Amino acid sequence: MIANPPCRGVAQNDAAWSFAAGPSRLPDAVLARASETLFRRDAHGAAAIERPFTGDHFREALADAQTRLIRLLQVPEHYRVLFLAGGAMHQFAAVPMNLLDPAAGLGRAAYADSGYWSRRAMQEARRHANVTVAARHAGSTALAAPSLSGWHLPHDAAYCHITANETVDGVAYPALPDTGEVPLVADATSCILSAPLDIAKFGLVYASAQKNIGPAGLTIVIVREDLLQRPATAAPSPLHYGIQAAQGSCVNTPPTLAILIAGLVFEWIEQCGGLTAMGEVNRRKAASLYRTIDASNGFYIAPVAPGHRSITNARFHLANHTLTDHFLDEAERAGLAHLRGHPHVGGLRASLYNAMPEAGVDALIRFMTQFARRYG
Template sequence: MSPVYNFASGPARLPDAVLERARDTLLLRGADGACALERPFSSPAFRATLERARQRLAALLGLPAGYRVLFLAGGAMQQFSMVPLNLLGRARCAAYADSGYWAGRAIREARRYAEVAVVARYQGATPLAAPPLANWPLPDDCAYCHITPNETGEGIAYPALPDTGAVPLVADATSCFLAGPLDVSRFGLIYAGAQKNIGPAGLTVVIVREDLLEREARYAPAPYCYRQQLAENNTVNTPVGWAIELAALVFDWIAESGGLAAMALANRRKAERLYHAIDTSGGFYQAPVAHGHRSPSNVRFQLADERLTEPFLQQAEAAGLTHLRGHCHVGGLRASLYNAMPQAGVDALVAFMADFSRRQG
């Protein structure tokens, strides 16, 4: 049988090698009679896995001194509330950049807790572009500045990071985390839902600078309090142990595959191959995002003749190319090229696109 390639934006494809290891290890009972799905979080075996996951992630990122890592239950959307609950302190205002759908969701949630200053907006007309990076009007009493550097829906990626000076930069890095090297020292806090490049849905990684933990978080429920979670070694509430076990296997796979530099090189090659196919299709396929702002993780494109969208999706699925429908709020098509998507999957998609355009042209 021909391979089937899952281009979903998340929960996304996991590396084949990780699935094989998970099959061989996660469901085996250990000396304590428990498998990874059952293991108590108070057990030495789980605590060893938690520490191994932290150390491996820290090594991959080259984590600077003064930063702490949390593995929290829930998705990145919970961080839309947890960030202001933990970082506002006595301040009343937080700054946000609007780069698309998910940044907009974060802004709406933050307004439940703070006065939100939208300091930059993305270009909403075609071609789409990330917010301009210069001269953000950050309020004097701003607690932090939040960005979404990669928008899965619009397919927009920041070409660089803004300079927010002394204001801590916070990033929802869910769809670009571990896709390449990252200078953590540029950020006060980074969070990422697991279901792109880390592991299964239900887990979120948070990396926070230690000085920010000193801020008062009086309204944060105990499971949502970063400081309390760190004090109790990630176990204020029951952690998603099986997801952390799987994340540790993914971190091992990234390290064994050459680390984040190798991920970045492979991801750039995949994205360039697909964007080239779109740009050289004679207008049959179109990418609505401007060059330099195109996401390498989530390639958004569309057919010049929108009537062909449904036949494209149906025939692609029959060819083993699944979950290519665009985000429900923007339509069109989207191919997510996270770390686990092999070059062969992109090559198969490009070949199908060329064949489809020939048959329809």
């Protein structure tokens, strides 16, 4: 058990903060616990990360992680939770392989275009399916998620896919679309566990680990049981949801280290008050940062419309683009790392996942305020 977890992070005088989009910062208490319990050999000569995935010790740890995640997300009983190797991009292919069912008249995939990662998901899906664009991102002067009305869902759509939070673009859906009888599928990689999520509104949710769950190399898939009955004849066994569900996520060697650390992260979130508490803190962090941007008299600009701004990936830029590299150099020297925006959009980005305490955001805000005073 993680004793007295420092849910607010380390002390205010911590010298360095990483705002990387992923792999992201892990909770300090989890790092400490992992060093104590996962990397030391026991009396039998094996550290936790060296135990066979077929053995009782690992299976118990996997079951515990699954139970904690189900409890955190309040996953309904008619869903299965899978812990799979790989990243979210594996699921870009796995979703159409598993959910298309042409024999049942479900031969098309619908996708909403909300930014960079939804387009990447669409691009991969087109290798396996006939894809319809159900909705496109909105906003001319300010970016926004697709409107929640007027979606085009063909009668033979096997599912409708959204990217709930665009890590690159900094865009998040203000609410979920109503897709009727068409199962809603979500890539929730950069927002899962950042706030409560109503799993019952989805047919399937997937999320790679390296934001709010743990180290890279693990992806969580939460899938409604009726969808496991689709034939999935094109899916190889490691990506076949039905086979993985039947074999407890252990068709192939699972990413054992990532799963063990994920279990510690789930325990930490529980002891910090669960997802309601996480959501409150994350909204507060994001609001403080966006407030600083909006109050800068145009020195900093947030290109995403209020109400559509991500609370986990805050995208912004300098009105004077020539100052960007100077900003990044000074920030690095001030102990504020990995603030450069994605190469696809440029500018700046601060990722504010669960393990980033308010002290880190406060440090960034102080630096931004001082930088604007010097160069504004």
